[in-house]
Amino acid sequence: MKVCVVGTGYVGLVTGACLAHVGHHVICVDNNEVKVALMQSGRLPIYEPGLLEIVQPAVRAGRLQFTTDLGTAIAQSTIIFIAVGTPALPTGESDTRYVEAVAQGIGAHLTTGYKVIVNKSTVPIGSGNWVQRIIIDAIAARPDLVTANFDVVSNPEFLREGSAIYDTFNPDRIVLGSNSDRAICQMQELYTPIIDRQFAEDASLPPVPIVVTDLSSAEMIKYAANAFLATKISFINEIANICDRVGADVTQVAQGIGLDSRIGSKFLQAGIGWGGSCFPKDVSALIHTAKDYGYEAQLLQAAVKANQRQRLLAVEKLQQVLGILKGKTIGLLGLTFKPDTDDIRDTPALDLMVYLNRLGAKVKAYDPMYVKETHGAQEIPDHVILSATPYQLAEDCDAIVLVTDWRNFRQLNFAMLAERMTTAVMIDGRNCLDPETMAAAGFYCVGIGRPSVGNLLDVTRQSPPAIAQVA
Ligand SMILES: NC(=O)c1ccc[n+]([C@@H]2O[C@H](COP(=O)([O-])OP(=O)(O)OC[C@H]3O[C@@H](n4cnc5c(N)ncnc54)[C@H](O)[C@@H]3O)[C@@H](O)[C@H]2O)c1
Structure with missing residues (x-):
């Protein structure tokens, strides 16, 4: 045809x-x-x-x-x-x-x-x-x-x-x-x-x-599918935040509930929030359409609000480990909103860059796909220093936040990464790194909704700051 x-x-x-x-x-x-x-x-x-x-x-x-x-x-x-x-x-x-x-x-x-x-x-x-x-x-x-x-x-x-x-x-x-x-x-x-x-x-x-279907139902199917998936991620993120407080491990919880065929195992990976070119805009558009027709979509509004907060969770965790962030150097490992794409539209990395800069931290970033020349400079703020390799990113960092779960990040030489950092702290924002490997490489590794591994005393050159009170 x-x-x-x-x-x-x-x-x-x-x-x-x-x-x-x-x-x-x-x-x-x-x-x-x-x-x-x-x-x-x-x-x-x-x-x-x-x-x-x-x-x-x-x-x-x-x-x-x-x-x-x-x-x-x-x-x-x-x-x-x-x-x-x-x-x-x-x-x-x-x-x-x-x-x-x-x-x-x-x-x-x-x-x-x-x-x-x-x-x-x-x-x-x-x-x-x-x-x-x-x-x-x-x-x-x-x-x-x-x-x-x-x-x-x-x-x-x-x-x-x-x-x-x-x-x-x-x-x-x-x-x-x-x-x-x-x-x-x-x-x-x-x-x-x-x-x-x-x-x-x-x-x-x-x-x-x-x-x-009829025209309107087909249009609604698309919005309903994305709204459901985004809400499912916000749900597991909420469970992760509770796990953090009670000492449970959300990866085990997700396995335990995901095997229930009524729930399913997909979209149950806790992390630092959803983003990209579709979920945020499609959920917002559906909320807006509902409003136009006199309905307040409270569940969807809550999913969006929970996600906005989740996207800054890494900052909260950095503060708990490093104390004051002013003057510290933070590396963002991964920029795209998910692996295997070069798309950085509405990626959680952007929120982190802006917020860390506001707190006075120096921000470095590395992504295997993001090339400033082809995307134009408009999406990444000027204050962010782009690194050519993960090892260059690690140099002089007080902590690294893994933002995107690119597969090859799991195979990095973590000991080499740790050696180059001022303090070998990793915030694993996608729960994709093996905790034992990280601890063995000398990292203090903080996940989302699962127990941290490593010894903070071993990874800091100075005495560790007091852990901030969790709000
Ligand atoms: N990206 C996804 O994963 C995805 C998945 C499902 C649905 N969608 C939906 O599909 C649509 C397209 O998304 P995308 O990510 O491919 O967008 P995109 O921004 O990557 O591409 C849009 C393209 O349209 C071109 N364009 C704009 N105005 C034009 C015009 N008047 N004439 C000709 N070309 C024009 C732009 O130059 C651009 O190349 C959106 O509505 C999006 O919500 C996207």
């Missing part, structure tokens, strides 16, 4: 590349000329494991193109995806300007013949009808009196950055929301190779379930 994907970010580019990989002809459109030129030259504007490996052969086979020309892409396609960003406004509601601009562009360029317009961006409930209205108005404003025939489908995306290709070929379900049977049929045809698991890790599994 002939497909156009507007927006080549984490969702649009992965969707376009995967659809081309399974045999469709895909044109990816972006209004960022630099990004498009980069992709046309065979490089990618984002890091996603396995993406380049499917993009390059699809381009060589002539099934995947990149352009800034929306009109030509629309004319050549029967299915048009909208996959542009919907960031949060300061009020918490979703900023739908980019979706609106694309819908207007589609209306301005739609040609005769039936087309399916697919909302893949996460959009507020009711946006399917809104997009349809914008397209109809844009068509009506045209002088050429075209009679365009189209339907709108909501097809929310559930991929996770870091495993986006795997998730696209092995989805738990595909959600299709529309009031048009014709549009749903076309979408099912488009996804047939994925539904039939032709590119799945385990091809013997039954077909991928398709959930066909």
